[in-house]
Amino acid sequence: MVARDRLEQLRGKFGSAIQRVDLPGDSRLFVFVEPSVVKNICQYIFRDLDARYVISIGIDDRPFSGNFMVAHNFAFDEDHLLCSVLTYLPSNNPKIDSISDVVPAANWAEREMRDLVGIEPVGHRYLKRLVLPDGWPEGEHPLRKDFSWDHVPKEFNDEREFTFDEPPEGCTVVPFGPFHPTLDEPAHFRLYVEGEMVRGCEYRGFMAHRGIEKMAESVLGYNDIPMLAERICGICGCVHSVAYVQAVESAVALKPPPRAEYIRTIMLEIERLHSHLLWVGLACHIVGFDTLFMQSFRIREPIMWIAEKISGNRKTYALCVIGGVRWDITPVLKSELRQVLDKLEAEWREVVAAVSKDKNIQKRTVGVGLTNRDLVKNAGLVGPVARAAGVDIDCRRDHPYAAYDRVEFDVITAGGGDVWSRLLVRMSEVFESIRIIRQCLERMDDGPLQSPVDGELPVGRMGLSSVEAPRGESHHFVITGENNRPRRWRVRAPTYQNLQAVPMMIKDQQIADMTISLGSIDPCFSCTDRLETIDLRSGATRVWSQRELLELARAKEVRR
Amino acid sequence: MSHGVISALLGGVLNVGLVLLLAPLCQGVLRKVTARVQSRQGPPIWQPYFDLLKLLGKEDIESGESPGMQRFAACLSLATVLSIPCLVPMGFAAPMNDVADVYLLIYLLALCGVCTLLAGLAAGSTYSLVGISREMMSIIVLEPLFAIALLVGALHTRSFRLDTVLNGSVYATDGFPWSGLIMLGVILLSFQAFVQRVPFDISEAETELMEGPLMEYSGPKLALLKYAQMAKLVIYSALFVGLFVPWGSGEPFPWNCLVFAMKVFALVLLVTLVAATHARYRIDQAIRYFAFLLSIAFVALVLASYGH
């Protein structure tokens, strides 16, 4: 009953300020508190209880409770617990204390809250636009319930130019993106370069907004959203659709049948296989080694074919509905999948044996893009980036979902914290994925593919779900609602946290290492951006000076 | 005009024509072999011809800081590279044997590098400037290597004449040709950099610098620059063959041409295989590597001046 223990700890310290608690099970905890203690509770949870920061969410709950809501989500990885600290804010004055000086990783989440819902984080040091362009008028907040999903404010100025910071002394500015051969998606890193060394960087992103959350809350239904969710990302589609349906299932206490859980697990691991193989190829391409890029893709192709045979498409599997899955894995497909895995494993072992001794690649990747445990904790890094710095976190083991509690696998870590370590971690995770799929194929129960859903889903329930995407933890938060659609759906992709640490990784490194450092977090800008309907080409979002980020990342204990 | 001048001019034109004809073919072979190593089909070996024709047919767009200088740089680049075959024996004797010598060859080789700098500077964009700064660093440590190889040959044969130096002169010692073999090793290890291929194509790294100095070039200007690059492969191979692998070039026509062509193709294949199996180095790693090779080359030069 570890959730209860944690609750008792919180009660012991903040007893009177806790208004209400929801304890749906052992692995989820929702604590409703007064706005004035939010910062202290978050500091206690993050620093004293050593939880991991996940995301902060702003919610417009005015049609239902008359208030705004803010949720700060944390994860207790060893206790297998996902916890959410919620608070109600009055609708005429949505202000809350910012937690970004005690939890540096909350920086972007609070600025997004301000841009999109209009909740003001008081005390945040760098209140500049994150998500909305500079030409967007003040006071118009797209995720508010009174803002229609297809509305464009009249005062929107799409011609407004971005104002950049002045570069520091002696540095030239090298613009990296939004158009660049190695950058698959648009993002802008404005590098301050002295000779060949990068001294700092300014990041502007969120150019790939598509209004996903707003659409899900306004026009789509529960079973339409998985089709949308799997298009959030170009590689980890299954992850987002599984995370969403799991969040809803957790909110309404609906359990899918065991066979469906095994199938979800198999498809998730297939996705991890093709993502990691793609990434290894891409990393080699970035350092100029096109041959290994081609070979990785050649080895990866049979996985795409088997995915197409199982689900009908190479990447967008259209797999999940609330309560189950749509495609079955027949015995014929099972034996074919086993053959594909055997061949893949044999070929990949050869490649790993060759690459791990290759000094030529090591020269380009060892010591590049360094992170350490402090940066992982403060910036909330997840996935192979964290595991390559020696931090042992993995949602499949820490917050088990689907059939991961019924299979055995190892979590791979490495110590170097550089690009080479991330390469090794991802290459080894391929073998673990193969192992998981083989176990699932053996242990899969027979049975139905979908649990029946009787009538409408209950309204107003909250669900949290963390799924281990190939890039890290993908976390979804859902509040169920009326008219067959959720009231609020928040997607936190792993790249959202990992990107915040890129300026740290590229500082004092050479400009030639910029691309491989960025590539090593396996960035998925589409996952990160997701958020606004209007995507006009305008100026800016915000300034993000590297010095500021350094301060944030170094800020440790603050006043209690 | 005397008979010698006419034959020199004709020979020069013939050599230049040969290079113009063969260079895209070598590039095509390089791309095809690379593709086969990468398990794919690859373009037909005539593809570079089509590429050049297509580029030449495009509109000449003016982009970059000083378009006039860009045009001049593109033309100068190809012109410089094409002036070198007049000095190099390609199966036959070097055409301009009597009017040029090894010094001119060294200067022309250096001028090729400077043309790239000019091209990048004329374009003026950030990435091209970063690219030419890399190119400048490379030129300082790289060009001397070939110059030293030629000097070693000149020292051994006590002559600066092209036909003597470019005829295996590095081995022309009485005893064991130490300096010759050392220079052979040095040039082999740095050959990829001269012909601008992986692992040393740093100044034009596509994935890092968006083509570097070539960035603001398109259409006919790009065709000229690309042609110059392709020609460099053939010319450096011819120089290498002349200096280090001269056997078989004394045969009567047509055998000497065939042998020469085979040797050049063998070298192109070697370049391809090395390019296909390596990752690109960073500029500081490359400079350290070349500096190391340069110090060995100086040792070879000292040995050559003592007759070894």
Added chain:
Amino acid sequence: MSVSSKLKETLVCLKAGRVTLPYPAQARPVPEKFRGRPIFDVTKCTGCAGCANNCPAREILVFDICQEIRVLEYSGLRCTYCGRCADLCPEKAITLSHDFETGTDSIHDNQQRLEIFMSTCQRCGRCFEEPSALEELKMKGYRLDDLANDRWVFRSRSYLEGEPAVEDIPIEMD
């Protein structure tokens, strides 16, 4: 220079041979379950609009143009090829074909429009579902040997040359 690992890598490459397929010179076969462009079958559709209600991209529109004719339009613009329409159709009138080469310069190539005849009850005038396809045919009057059902037979106005119009059967547009 790690020559041995380079040699191993080269060995990996050369063992594989050439793996690229000569598409589009040769057609690429697709697996059985491939989800391509949906094809709507007008002979089976009953106009229930279950597909339209559940299409995530809101691609299918079902509307009536008169009391007896319901139109189903599939616009092909944002279709995600998810296959929910095919899963839900009670008559199995929608199949996801293997057609994935849907690039065209005219959107009409991808659009499908079905006109479904909804037979109306002669007493109350509302639509109902026919028990079988044969009964439907009778409704449309394609079986001339069933003239006993003369109240339900409709004949078009395009006469053959020289043939008189038949007066005693009420004529309606098909």
